[in-house]
Amino acid sequence: xxxxxxxxxxxxxxxxxxxxxxxxxxxxxxxxxxxxxxxxxxxxxxxxxxxxxxxxxxxxxxxxxxxxxxxxxxxxxxxxxxxxxxxxxxxxxxxxxxxxxxxxxxxxxx
Amino acid sequence: xxxxxxxxxxxxxxxxxxxxxxxxxxxxxxxxxxxxxxxxxxxxxxxxxxxxxxxxxxxxxxxxxxxxxxxxxxxxxxxxxxxxxxxxxxxxxxxxxxxxxxxxxxxxxx
Numbered sequence: 689x690x691x692x693x694x695x696x697x698x699x700x701x702x703x704x705x706x707x708x709x710x711x712x713x714x715x716x717x718x719x720x721x722x723x724x725x726x727x728x729x730x731x732x733x734x735x736x737x738x739x740x741x742x743x744x745x746x747x748x749x750x751x752x753x754x755x756x757x758x759x760x761x762x763x764x765x766x767x768x769x770x771x772x773x774x775x776x777x778x779x780x781x782x783x784x785x786x787x788x789x790x791x792x793x794x795x796x797x798x
Numbered sequence: 799x800x801x802x803x804x805x806x807x808x809x810x811x812x813x814x815x816x817x818x819x820x821x822x823x824x825x826x827x828x829x830x831x832x833x834x835x836x837x838x839x840x841x842x843x844x845x846x847x848x849x850x851x852x853x854x855x856x857x858x859x860x861x862x863x864x865x866x867x868x869x870x871x872x873x874x875x876x877x878x879x880x881x882x883x884x885x886x887x888x889x890x891x892x893x894x895x896x897x898x899x900x901x902x903x904x905x906x907x908x
Contacts, residue, residue, distance in 0.1 A: 728900055729900060730888075730898035730899050730900045730901050731841075731896075731898040733896070785829065786846055787894075790840065791840050792839075792840055
């Protein structure tokens with residue numbers, strides 16, 4: 689257990705509403721990642737962070753923004769949710785050469 | 799652009815049999831990861847392969863990496879029902895961003 693929690697674990701929202709997902713870690717890891725998982729696609733990187741206020745885009749960043757104001761928290765925001773953002777979202781941390789994952793957030797956009 | 803292909807994507811097999819899952823990738827990398835995911839759960843790190851010729855074994859699973867062929871294999875020996883899961887490989891893009899295969903869903907029948 690890498691001490692990673694995600695909140696909320698499940699969320700149903702409507703198209704056009706803003707949504708923020710939170711990833712919290714307890715072990716002071718520098719690198720944190722947000723992925724989405726969809727059937728047939730494996731995981732795809734949305735954004736990642738390499739330190740407080742240091743973030744960069746992944747391969748599917750359109751429609752998402754992130755913030756990291758404290759080492760322990762990495763927030764993912766959908767400014768205006770769309771049905772195509774219905775997915776399972778995983779947060780991860782990097783510890784040496786490995787990435788360890790949080791429990792995931794299942795987001796449904798109606 | 800790095801692409802990662804797993805095959806097969808679906809595998810149904812009998813207990814006691816051996817089988818191999820393949821992971822091919824399109825550009826140079828010498829870091830490859832294998833993860834396991836149970837239905838509705840998060841991802842669990844299985845193996846970290848960090849150099850050409852790396853081989854790691856854990857119980858009935860053995861993973862290997864051939865960076866020249868851009869190929870990794872996950873071999874299952876004498877399969878048991880508890881190994882039923884989806885297995886993912888992921889390749890490192892030199893900056894600890896991972897590109898993921900689509901996953902192999904493995905069903906082992908008693």
